[in-house]
Amino acid sequence: MDYDKQRELLQQGVDVIIATPGRLIDYVKQHKVVSLHACEVCVLDEADRMFDLGFIKDIRFLLRRMPIRTERQTLLFSATLSHRVLELAYEHMNEPEKLVVETEFITAAKVRQLVYFPADEEKIPLLIGLLTRSEGHRTMVFVNTKVWVERVARGLERAGFRVGVLSGDVPQKKRETLLARFQKGQLDILVATDVAARGLHIDGVSHVYNYDLPFDAEDYVHRIGRTARLGAEGDAISFACERYAMSLPDIEAYIEQKLPVAQVEKELLIPVPRAPRAPVEGDEDGESVSAIFREVREAKAAEDERRGGRGGRSGGGRDGGRPGGGPRERSGPRPGAHRERKPAVVAAEGAVETAVERPAQRPAPSSPMQVDPNAPARKRRRRRGGRPVGDGAVQADTGGKPRSERKPEGSAPAAAPSSEKPSLLGRIKAGLKSLVKRSPPTGH
Numbered sequence: 001m002d003y004d005k006q007r008e009l010l011q012q013g014v015d016v017i018i019a020t021p022g023r024l025i026d027y028v029k030q031h032k033v034v035s036l037h038a039c040e041v042c043v044l045d046e047a048d049r050m051f052d053l054g055f056i057k058d059i060r061f062l063l064r065r066m067p068i069r070t071e072r073q074t075l076l077f078s079a080t081l082s083h084r085v086l087e088l089a090y091e092h093m094n095e096p097e098k099l100v101v102e103t104e105f106i107t108a109a110k111v112r113q114l115v116y117f118p119a120d121e122e123k124i125p126l127l128i129g130l131l132t133r134s135e136g137h138r139t140m141v142f143v144n145t146k147v148w149v150e151r152v153a154r155g156l157e158r159a160g161f162r163v164g165v166l167s168g169d170v171p172q173k174k175r176e177t178l179l180a181r182f183q184k185g186q187l188d189i190l191v192a193t194d195v196a197a198r199g200l201h202i203d204g205v206s207h208v209y210n211y212d213l214p215f216d217a218e219d220y221v222h223r224i225g226r227t228a229r230l231g232a233e234g235d236a237i238s239f240a241c242e243r244y245a246m247s248l249p250d251i252e253a254y255i256e257q258k259l260p261v262a263q264v265e266k267e268l269l270i271p272v273p274r275a276p277r278a279p280v281e282g283d284e285d286g287e288s289v290s291a292i293f294r295e296v297r298e299a300k301a302a303e304d305e306r307r308g309g310r311g312g313r314s315g316g317g318r319d320g321g322r323p324g325g326g327p328r329e330r331s332g333p334r335p336g337a338h339r340e341r342k343p344a345v346v347a348a349e350g351a352v353e354t355a356v357e358r359p360a361q362r363p364a365p366s367s368p369m370q371v372d373p374n375a376p377a378r379k380r381r382r383r384r385g386g387r388p389v390g391d392g393a394v395q396a397d398t399g400g401k402p403r404s405e406r407k408p409e410g411s412a413p414a415a416a417p418s419s420e421k422p423s424l425l426g427r428i429k430a431g432l433k434s435l436v437k438r439s440p441p442t443g444h
Contacts (some may be wrong), residue, residue, distance in 0.1 A: 021058035166192035217254035
C-alpha cells in the first residue's frame with residue numbers, strides 16, 4: 001500500500017494494525033500519525049526470525065511505547081524458542097506461560113526426503129532432469145542467495161518451464177502478483193529465498209527442492225514444511241553440493257534422522273522430452289524472468305538517480321544495474337587524453353631556458369650519442385641509494401663530457417670563492433674540525 005494512504009488511514013483511527021517493525025516505527029516517530037499508548041493486545045509473530053534479521057531493537061522500541069506489561073496482553077509466536085526469544089518474553093510479558101506443540105518427529109512424517117551429492121556444474125542439469133520426471137506437480141525451489149534466484153529461474157525458463165521468483169530484490173506488489181499466479185496454477189515452479197518465502201501457506205505443493213542446503217538447520221525444516229500440509233504427502237529433495245555439503249551433518253542432527261542418499265546417474269542429467277504445454281487461462285500477460293529483473297534494475301536505477309546517485313551500483317552483474325544493460329557511455333573526454341603539456345627546463349651553456357614541447361615529429365638522432373637539443377629534459381632515475389643513473393645517452397648540455405664530470409640538470413652554477421671574513425660559528429666549526437683531525441701525542 002502507498003505510504004501516504006497508510007498514513008491517512010492511521011490518522012483516521014483503526015482498531016487493528018498489522019505492520020512490519022520499521023514502517024510502524026516511522027509512523028510512531030511522527031507523533032501525530034499513530035500512538036501506542038492505548039494498545040491492549042500485542043502479537044509478535046516469527047519472533048525467532050526477527051532476531052536473525054536484526055529487528056529485536058525495533059521490537060523493544062515499540063514495546064516500551066505501549067502500556068506497561070500488566071495493563072496489556074502480549075502473545076508471542078515462534079517456531080523455535082531460543083534463549084533470546086525467552087529472554088524477550090520474560091522481560092516484556094506479564095507472567096508468561098509457555099505452550100509447546102510437539103510431535104514425534106520435527107519434520108512432517110509424510111515428507112519423503114532424499115539427498116543427492118552433485119558437483120556444482122551438475123546442479124542445473126540434475127534439477128531440470130528431475131523436474132521433467134515429475135511433470136504436472138506444483139514445485140518450489142529454494143536457494144540461499146538472491147543472485148542465484150535469477151540464475152536458476154532463467155535456466156528453468158530456458159528449459160520451457162513457467163517460473164516465478166520470490167526474493168528481496170522483487171518489489172512487494174510484484175511478489176504478490178507472482179504468488180497469486182502460482183496459486184492459480186499459471187506458474188509451474190516458484191524459485192525463492194528463505195526470507196521471501198517464510199510463513200507462506202500454499203496449497204498443493206508436492207515437491208520442494210533445496211537447490212542449496214541452508215546454513216541454518218531450522219531453515220531446512222521451514223523449507224520442507226511448504227509441502228505435505230494438512231495431511232497430504234510430499235517430496236523434499238536436497239542437493240548437497242561442494243559449497244554447502246558441510247551443512248548436512250547439522251541438519252541430520254537437528255531433525256534426529258539420517259537422510260536417504262541417492263546416486264547421481266547420467267540418465268538423470270538428461271531431461272525427458274516434455275509434451276507441449278497447454279495454455280493456461282490468464283497466462284497471456286505473464287512476464288518472463290528477464291523482464292522482471294530488468295524492471296527491478298530500472299526501478300533501482302531510477303531511485304538512485306532520484307536520490308542523487310548516492311546508491312552506487314544498484315544491481316549485480318557486469319552492467320552494474322544500468323537500465324537495458326548496455327555499454328557504458330562516457331560523459332566527457334577520457335582522463336589523460338588531452339593533457340596540457342608542461343614546459344620543460346633545459347640547461348645549455350650555464351643558462352636556463354624554457355622550451356615548450358612541440359607536437360610536430362622530431363627527426364631521429366643520427367647516432368646514439370646525439371640527441372635533439374629541442375627535446376624536453378628526461379627525469380633522472382635514481383637508484384635505491386639515491387645516486388643518479390644515466391640512460392646511456394649523453395644529454396645535449398654535457399658536450400660529450402665523461403659521466404663523472406657531468407653536472408645534474410637544473411643545478412645552480414658553482415659559487416665563486418668568497419673573500420669575506422668567516423662568522424663566529426664558522427670559526428668555531430673550523431676549530432673543532434682541527435681538534436678532531438689532530439693526531440694524538442706519541443710521547444708519555
